[in-house]
Amino acid sequence: MAGRLRTGLIVVLLAGGLAGAIGWSRAREAAPPTAQQASQAPVAAGVELAGAEVSKVAPQTLTRTVRVSGSAEPRRVGAVNAQVSGQLAEVSAEVGDKVTAGEVIARFDTVVLRSALAAQEATLEAKQAQRRLAASTLERSRRLGSAGISSEAALLQAEAELLSLEAEVRGLEAGVADARKALGDAEVKAPFDGTVSQRSVEPGQSVPVNTELFQVVDLNEMQIEALVPTSRISEVRVGQRAQMRIEGSAGRVVEAKVARIAPVAVAGSRAVRVFLSVPNGEGLLRGGLFATGEIEVESYPDVIALPSAAIRRDEEGAFVLAARGGRLHRQPVQLGAAFADRGLVEVARGLAEGDVIVTAPLPDLKPDTDVTIADLG
Incomplete structure (x- = not known):
């Protein structure tokens, strides 16, 4: 009897010990980790960035512009107007034709102009003959006057006659020059090397003076x-x-x-x-x-500039996220000129050529984050 009681007591004690051990183990698992345990915990996986989300710093030339x-x-436009009135016998230039300075691009009928010139020249020749006769008469009056045969009045009249004829000759010479110019203007010429942009007349058309015939552009x-x-x-x-x-x-x-x-x-x-x-x-x-x-x-040569989204700010000032050694670092920067039309900001200090900077708008990224970059050029 006593042996059975001992055996039962041992079984009870063993069962209680086993239950206590199990409860203590579960309590240990439920308890929060200590600081030492936390420090020994494995580090979370880093962030992977695409090559398009970062940029290698390189100096460039930027310009400020006005749109x-x-x-x-x-730049050069010339209107070709009629310098004479009459009927156009020929119009040779078309819109789009290239022309050279002095090239004839139209002609007026010249029958009337040639007749007018011939009449002016004939009148001039007659008046020149009268002038020669008057000059001869004056010379004769002077010789007779020296001999006491001709009077002073006759001499003065001969001089006046010659002067009058000389004035008429000069007027007729001007008329002949005008008639010759009109005949020359019957050939319409290009004012400069260019292209015909407009044609306003056709052959056979009668036009008055100063009518626009063509427009030529360079x-x-x-x-x-x-x-x-x-x-x-x-x-x-x-x-x-x-x-x-x-x-x-x-x-x-x-x-x-x-x-x-x-x-x-x-x-x-x-x-x-x-x-x-x-x-x-x-x-x-x-x-x-x-x-x-x-x-x-x-113009701003050799400028280091980043997109505005790459610039971050905190209580310490402006900074960027620089990727070095597989980790993101807070890199303080000093900013310069802003290029709003290009969405760029100059970084005056803090970066060097070759630095890899996060330029994509990723506000959740923080310094001291492990990072890998795919397809970095």
Whole structure:
């Protein structure tokens, strides 16, 4: 009997010890880890960034610009007007034809003009003959006067007659010169090397003096008349360069230069006209095409600049996230000029060429985060 009691007591004690051990183990698992245990815990996995979300720092040349737009027109435009009245016998130039300075592009019928010239020349010849006779008469009167045969009155009358005829001859000579010029003007000539942009007449048409016959343009140099806001006109100077994109040129960018600036603003607006000169030696540009672009008003060479999204701020100031040794670091920076039109900010101090900076707008990224970068160029 006593042996059975001992055996039962041992079984009870063993069961109680086993239950206590199990409860203590569960309590230990539920309790929060100590500081030492926390420090020995494995570090969480880092962040992987795409190559497009970071940038390697490299100096570049940036410009401050003023956006402009306007229509391109030929710098030189010439209207060819009729210098005589009459009927057009020939009109040889068509719209789009290239012409050279002095080339005949139309002719008037010259029958009437030649008749007028012949009449003027005949009248002049007759009057010149009268002048020669008057000169001879004057010379004879002087000889007779010296011999005491001719009177003083006769001498004075001969001199007056000669002077009158000489004046008439000069008038007729001017008339002949005008008639010859009119005959020459019957040939309509191109005023300069260019292209015919407009033709207003046809052969056989009778036109009065000063009628516009053609319009000729020189496409070697184009001009863009653009409007600049008065708030920015103080930055624009003659000689500044511009990059312009002209419609119809497949997005091609052409170099332009500020040639002239209007002295007053356009009435009823807050804008000033600025005239840009555009070389067009290849003749690819045409008048009336719309152009947009930027005038470079200031240049900054060898600048380190980052997108505005790359600049972060905290209570200590501006900084960026620099990736070094597989980890993100807080890199303080000093900022310079802002290029709002390009979305860039100059970093005056704090970065060097080759630094890898997070430039994507990722506000959840923090310093001291492990990072890997894929496809970094």
